[in-house]
Amino acid sequence: MVPPDQPVTRPVIRPVTPHVPLGQHPAPTHTIAHLSDPHLLADGALQYDAVDPEAGLRTALERLRRLPHAPDALVFTGDLADEAEPSAYVRLREVVEPVAADLGAQVVWVMGNHDERSTYSRLLFDEESDAPQDRTYDVRGLRVVALDTSVPGYHHGEVTDDQLHWLAGVLAEPAPHGTLLALHHPPIPVPMLRAAEIIELADQHRLAEVVAGTDVRSILGGHFHFSTYSTFAGIPVSVASASCYTSDPAPLGRFVSGVDGHQAITMVHVYDDRVVQTVVPLGDAPEVSGVLPTVTAQLEALSAEERRELLSRKDSAFNRGELAEELGRW
Template sequence: MRILHLTDTHLYGDPAARHYDRIDTAAALRGLLERLESLRGIDVVVHTGDASEDGTSGSYRLLHEILDPFAAALGAPLVVVMGNHDVSAVYGADIAPGQRLVERQDRVEELPGGGRVVVLDTSVPGAGYGHLEPEQLAWLGDVLEHPVPGGTVLAMHHPPLVAATALLRALDLDGLAELEAVLEGSDVQIVLSGHYHHAMTGAIGGIPVQVAPGVTNVVDPLAEGAHEQSLALSGASVVELGEGAPRVISAVHPNRGDVLGDLDAPVYRFTPEQVAQIVAAAGR
């Protein structure tokens, strides 16, 4: 299985809106896809959440207006996960109704060749951190009791990994031990996530975890001091599954939605005081 992994497009229903007053997120996505037009042999396109910034029907229609023909040209189905900026009820009612558990979008997408993508909605309304309800874990366990010939890819917005920065650690996923217990012994080959906006790898219960860089901006997890910053870049990953360990290829490019066009100017650079304010508003 060969997967194009996209994440964190943060689209708006209002075409004049700019992310951090700087990034035209639709232009960023279109520009990145132009760079990926030569890809071949992709079996599925997975978008791991924060598809929208404002949670509007218009933003989701725009997402599919851009991504549906791109995925169709690859001959690959498109799977979209909900993130903390998304509104699951809006997406489920207007765009892609699926199995609903505690107002979330959890579902199974069957793939050609006998594989599947299992989608978990880790979003918490009004918050930035991630959470899985016991009902969701029970549902996941029931799904994974029945392995499939092509194996399972688990897609969820919040990575089941400890974050690299103080801000992201306050906005990460809880209940990792409970999730690990469900995944143990299953046919899950890899967990795909977004949220952190930078490439990262790890594992949960011996299962590889891959975080793709963001489309709308890319976080610098090694910024100096206690500051947190993001750069005007757009990224994507290709994940190849087969014999042995997964092979992950990630790339970042200048953001084609950047209205300043200045790669040396961070999209944002938060002071420790600003980080504390964000954590108080959206953290656990």
């Protein structure tokens, strides 16, 4: 992970030519980076005297610079500050906003159960408010709705009648590319983390009645500290892991086990007819094989038939290792 005092300064690598699909599907219309639960603490403090949440956040942001599609937005689904300390929100902006600007990405903040509305609204939006922090964002025609499911003084989630009425009004008019609903408490079962059942989103059927049949294409959540997937009212749900510590879904002799490992973010690629979610682990692993990025332009210059013969045919020169120098393989 990147040390907390070391700025993320690597240049953004962008393709110099438009994306040329190498398969049958077009490029996505939108790319969204889904990050969750950074749990920043003031003054570089550690969680459980072991985990550096700022280092985890920096590592997550550094990962975004490696991706083939620069994200259009960074969506943070809650628990931004572990103890809702004002300086933690200030530091959050100092770390995230310069990277987002470099990437050309909007930042979407979502309230979590560890956040406090008054501090959150004042330091992230320059507003004084104790009301639910519900907002909409226009990401090149893709609508992102940040829904505040927090309950003051509690860790479980709720959505009030007023919020449901507001959400129904927002969704009454479809967006050009549809809607992503971002909230902290995912409206799904959690069979791998029984403790989370106690602090889940309450009365989920009421939210289902509002989103069913609308243009909501995917629901993004956090809260559980591990990646998981489901559906809700016929809508795909994707829960991103945390960038700080994670929950072990298969602990040994524990009801709940928080571990310093398996941190990840989720990339959301939106197409005209579908949404693709991909888990991106934050920790580096030893590479055992690789192909240099210079191969991309060479493959794009070939026809679809030539690419298939070169890479798919088992006895091709590439798969026999005879084109290593030409295609940058090592």
